[in-house]
Amino acid sequence: MKRKAFLFITTILYTTKSFAIAEFAREYSVDCTTCHTMIPSLNETGKSFLRNGFRFSSEDSPTLKKIITPKQNESRPIPFSIIVKESYDTNSEDYQSKIKLYTAGTVTKNISFFGVTKDNLNSNNRGDNQNLFTQKSSRAYIELNLEEDKHQIRAGLISPLTQFGNILKSSADSGLKGHNSQNEPKHQNKQNSQRGNGYNHQKYATNNRNSQKKRQNSHYQTPIQNSYIGNIKGIEYSYLLNNKLMAMVSYGKSIEKRENAQNRMQQYSSNDNYQFTSGLKYNTDNRVSFGIVYNRFEKMEQDNFSILIPIEKEFDTTQIVSTLVYRDKTKKEDEYYGIENSIIYAITPNDYIRAIVNYGLEDNKNSYGLSLTYSKAYRYMLFHLTGARRDNQDSGENLLLGSISLMF
Numbered sequence: 001m002k003r004k005a006f007l008f009i010t011t012i013l014y015t016t017k018s019f020a021i022a023e024f025a026r027e028y029s030v031d032c033t034t035c036h037t038m039i040p041s042l043n044e045t046g047k048s049f050l051r052n053g054f055r056f057s058s059e060d061s062p063t064l065k066k067i068i069t070p071k072q073n074e075s076r077p078i079p080f081s082i083i084v085k086e087s088y089d090t091n092s093e094d095y096q097s098k099i100k101l102y103t104a105g106t107v108t109k110n111i112s113f114f115g116v117t118k119d120n121l122n123s124n125n126r127g128d129n130q131n132l133f134t135q136k137s138s139r140a141y142i143e144l145n146l147e148e149d150k151h152q153i154r155a156g157l158i159s160p161l162t163q164f165g166n167i168l169k170s171s172a173d174s175g176l177k178g179h180n181s182q183n184e185p186k187h188q189n190k191q192n193s194q195r196g197n198g199y200n201h202q203k204y205a206t207n208n209r210n211s212q213k214k215r216q217n218s219h220y221q222t223p224i225q226n227s228y229i230g231n232i233k234g235i236e237y238s239y240l241l242n243n244k245l246m247a248m249v250s251y252g253k254s255i256e257k258r259e260n261a262q263n264r265m266q267q268y269s270s271n272d273n274y275q276f277t278s279g280l281k282y283n284t285d286n287r288v289s290f291g292i293v294y295n296r297f298e299k300m301e302q303d304n305f306s307i308l309i310p311i312e313k314e315f316d317t318t319q320i321v322s323t324l325v326y327r328d329k330t331k332k333e334d335e336y337y338g339i340e341n342s343i344i345y346a347i348t349p350n351d352y353i354r355a356i357v358n359y360g361l362e363d364n365k366n367s368y369g370l371s372l373t374y375s376k377a378y379r380y381m382l383f384h385l386t387g388a389r390r391d392n393q394d395s396g397e398n399l400l401l402g403s404i405s406l407m408f
Helices: 002-013 022-028 044-051 063-068 160-164 188-195 201-217
Strands: 080-089 094-106 111-122 138-146 151-158 232-241 245-254 274-283 288-299 302-314 318-327 336-348 351-362 365-378 381-391 396-407
Touching: 022 080, 022 094, 063 094, 160 232, 160 245, 160 274, 160 288, 232 274
Parallel strands: none
Antiparallel strands: 080 094, 080 396, 094 111, 111 138, 138 151, 151 232, 232 245, 245 274, 274 288, 288 302, 302 318, 318 336, 336 351, 351 365, 365 381, 381 396
């Protein structure tokens, strides 16, 4: 019955030209295809717009100035956008509502700001909801640009991978992002009672590590997730040489994504968890970019590192993104190798398909994820229909996902 209702709603809404973040479209009077060949992936114009602090040119008037003292016949921009999304997962029969709030703009010729926060509402209350205005659900930063886009400094809640092209954007809404089993609540009462009855602590520690690995292996994780490069509360500096070579370094506290922080194991408190990320990216004249990202992070009071090698090629109507992933072996983590491949083809400026093939190898166990998505954009509306398969030998599942996003 739920599936029929979803298909009926989809059919009705599917009969209504398009914008991405409507805020920028309103301010600069451009269509979303100016920056997005395939939503939400950025084309070269979009990447330059992002790096320039949401400016097409250094001569653009700051957003703040347009609001306070607009020129004659110039409308005041509204520095806010809202995206409301409704989706349905046929595997779990779960309806999900999501709301995203955006704000961004330029304060002066050199200073800009960005903020986004979201709230998920799952009908099945699976515990992975994210609430508005919390660190785990938000990004917010102040950006300083010097010598146009040559020097860039960002401070606040930031995502370092946004500097390296479409690593994250090319797999958005693919149905492949796995649930992190280590974020599940740990039932401490039973463990504490075992410890208090003369329990062998060394044996307990060994069994606990093994059970953690087993739990982790029972849930699919994408290669990018296995690199543990996430959002941080910190600072980032990047340098662009001749619009070709970009160098970046960032440092900050890892932002926890656990739903209930009080369920953490106390000995693995994340209060001091850090993430250090650095990398290089080179853009060729043939619209190809190569990169390497080194990430050092603390996880369960253990120093770890991971390496990413992203490669991106853009054609007129096609975009290919491949990312190689490596994570080192520690006492609490197994060595991991993986690759993510995404191919997006624009049938028309408003219709496109995307195929994703992921493969990972950890502790002699392989995992894979497959996804195929059809998307169509209308004015203020974006429709996705996705079929996905994720498998890691211990468990596997097929998913059929449908979503409708309204943008204001």
